[in-house]
Amino acid sequence: MGYRKKAGHIIVLAVMLFIQSCSDDVDLSGFFYTQERSDERFDNSMAWNLLHPEKDIIVNSDNYTFLVAGDSHCGTTTNLDFFLEKARAPEISFSIIVGDVTSGLKNDYDTVYKHLTSQAALPYFLSVGNHDLFFHGWKYFFDYFGSSTYTFTVTSPSGKDLFICLDTGTGTLGSKQLQWLKDTLKDKRGSYRNCVIFTHVNFFREHRVTSTTLLVEELYALLDLFSDYSADLVIMGHDHLRSVENFGKTYYITLDALEDEFGDASYMRVTNQEGTLSYKFIDVD
Amino acid sequence: MRIRQLISILPKKLTASLLIFWLFVIVCSAQPSIMSFAEAGQNNIFNRGYFSYSLFPSYGLKDDSFDAGILFSFGGDRERNFGGYSLGYTRKFSLLKQSFAVSGFYLWVPFSSDLRETNLGIVLNYTLPHFQFTLGNNYRTYRFSKAFIRSDENATGNYRIIEPGNLIYTFQYRVNREEKLWNLMFSVTNNDYFIIEQETNPMILLKGTYQFKENLSSFIDIGHKSAGLLCIKVDYFGYFFRLGMKWDIAKRQDI
Numbered sequence: 001m002g003y004r005k006k007a008g009h010i011i012v013l014a015v016m017l018f019i020q021s022c023s024d025d026v027d028l029s030g031f032f033y034t035q036e037r038s039d040e041r042f043d044n045s046m047a048w049n050l051l052h053p054e055k056d057i058i059v060n061s062d063n064y065t066f067l068v069a070g071d072s073h074c075g076t077t078t079n080l081d082f083f084l085e086k087a088r089a090p091e092i093s094f095s096i097i098v099g100d101v102t103s104g105l106k107n108d109y110d111t112v113y114k115h116l117t118s119q120a121a122l123p124y125f126l127s128v129g130n131h132d133l134f135f136h137g138w139k140y141f142f143d144y145f146g147s148s149t150y151t152f153t154v155t156s157p158s159g160k161d162l163f164i165c166l167d168t169g170t171g172t173l174g175s176k177q178l179q180w181l182k183d184t185l186k187d188k189r190g191s192y193r194n195c196v197i198f199t200h201v202n203f204f205r206e207h208r209v210t211s212t213t214l215l216v217e218e219l220y221a222l223l224d225l226f227s228d229y230s231a232d233l234v235i236m237g238h239d240h241l242r243s244v245e246n247f248g249k250t251y252y253i254t255l256d257a258l259e260d261e262f263g264d265a266s267y268m269r270v271t272n273q274e275g276t277l278s279y280k281f282i283d284v285d
Numbered sequence: 286m287r288i289r290q291l292i293s294i295l296p297k298k299l300t301a302s303l304l305i306f307w308l309f310v311i312v313c314s315a316q317p318s319i320m321s322f323a324e325a326g327q328n329n330i331f332n333r334g335y336f337s338y339s340l341f342p343s344y345g346l347k348d349d350s351f352d353a354g355i356l357f358s359f360g361g362d363r364e365r366n367f368g369g370y371s372l373g374y375t376r377k378f379s380l381l382k383q384s385f386a387v388s389g390f391y392l393w394v395p396f397s398s399d400l401r402e403t404n405l406g407i408v409l410n411y412t413l414p415h416f417q418f419t420l421g422n423n424y425r426t427y428r429f430s431k432a433f434i435r436s437d438e439n440a441t442g443n444y445r446i447i448e449p450g451n452l453i454y455t456f457q458y459r460v461n462r463e464e465k466l467w468n469l470m471f472s473v474t475n476n477d478y479f480i481i482e483q484e485t486n487p488m489i490l491l492k493g494t495y496q497f498k499e500n501l502s503s504f505i506d507i508g509h510k511s512a513g514l515l516c517i518k519v520d521y522f523g524y525f526f527r528l529g530m531k532w533d534i535a536k537r538q539d540i
Contacts, residue, residue: 215483
């Protein structure tokens with residue numbers, strides 16, 4: 001019996017190594033452990049936030065527009081460049097990518113950083129996704145872009161709006177980030193007109209999927225929070241397939257992937273007209 | 286008079302739930318069994334811990350059984366202590382000399398003062414001497430309470446989200462056959478008494494049972510939940526301990 005057990009272990013290990021060697025994009029060690037857990041990433045983010053105060057984007061018009069994309073999975077950057085070119089248009093106030101910007105490899109981070117800094121003239125923001133954390137990717141994300149849990153604001157003559165970026169790269173906010181979110185909404189929400197949340201992992205299952213949603217207990221807490229504090233939009237990536245769910249006063253929007261290989265790649269244009277938010281998916285040509 | 290006063294101060298939904306539960310216990314009084322457990326745990330939502338108590342009366346008649354459950358939860362930042370109730374029906378049958386059971390259930394969870402989750406599900410259970418497999422589907426709805434919708438002055442938008450079917454599964458290994466006095470079981474599952482996770486969010490459950498008497502047994506559960514398994518970035522979510530008893534009242538003459 002002993003040699004069978006050993007043979008079993010060797011076969012499992014060999015299969016794992018074989019699968020791992022077939023893919024440069026997926027870090028299978030993540031099935032067993034994560035180097036930087038949600039609470040640790042949150043601590044890093046808060047330390048970064050202390051040194052880098054919240055950005056306030058000031059626009060001179062009552063109306064403003066921003067662009068959102070998700071899941072560029074660079075590597076290759078054809079669609080990312082297309083998105084960044086659109087983000088440079090004068091009417092765009094800022095752009096944001098809601099996770100899985102890279103595959104977690106240092107080369108990918110180098111590429112994305114170069115493209116973002118060379119092409120995006122206007123403020124850009126990033127949210128971290130699970131692929132960004134592969135291959136010890138948190139180290140590179142943090143080195144290049146800093147915090148994954150933060151707020152920023154937009155001030156226009158017609159009102160001030162609050163934007164919150166959350167880190168769900170490991171499928172959970174973690175206890176510290178959840179408490180921070182509760183405190184942030186409690187302290188700040190009342191002073192702002194609109195509230196928009198950006199994160200990576202999906203809240204609802206719009207169709208049968210193998211991509212992970214948040215655990216039900218966590219979803220209970222977040223749905224209750226976003227209902228109590230009247231979040232306007234919650235924008236996510238992860239599933240690679242667009243969907244819009246309206247629940248109470250909140251719209252939960254999942255974006256298509258921006259990835260080059262994805263046939264129906266698109267991004268979203270969100271316009272704020274004197275406090276009324278509207279959105280439009282725009283296909284990448 | 287006292288009962289009327291009590292009913293008048295309780296929320297209507299809770300009163301209705303308690304009444305249904307009470308009626309169910311009466312209806313089941315002919316051949317009932319009752320299971321009860323206390324649970325304590327910690328997770329990313331209740332970081333300082335929580336405690337809950339559940340009661341499950343059931344009624345068995347040959348191959349059919351009906352059950353109900355009620356949950357009360359305490360601790361942490363929660364708007365209500367009534368955690369939900371469940372109703373279920375199970376029919377056992379044999380096919381090709383193998384033992385199966387099919388169950389249907391309804392689960393109602395008021396997870397905040399304004400929000401509700403309901404689940405309808407059906408599962409097939411296949412039992413072997415040392416293994417048990419359960420496969421099924423649940424259909425989940427998140428919705429706002431009717432009271433919230435009525436009170437919403439600017440009633441716009443959608444107050445209900447219905448998710449497509451979700452796979453329910455349990456794979457369980459038992460050290461001993463069912464008839465032994467004690468047993469140790471290891472399970473991988475995505476469903477628990479009052480929680481059904483997405484199929485990509487399994488939990489690990491270690492269960493120990495001991496039969497004190499023919500009609501009285503106790504059990505201990507230790508559960509571990511993780512997040513992000515199918516994100517391929519598994520992260521800690523929480524754990525729990527459970528201590529419970531099951532009393533087959535119908536067998537009291539054997540004590």
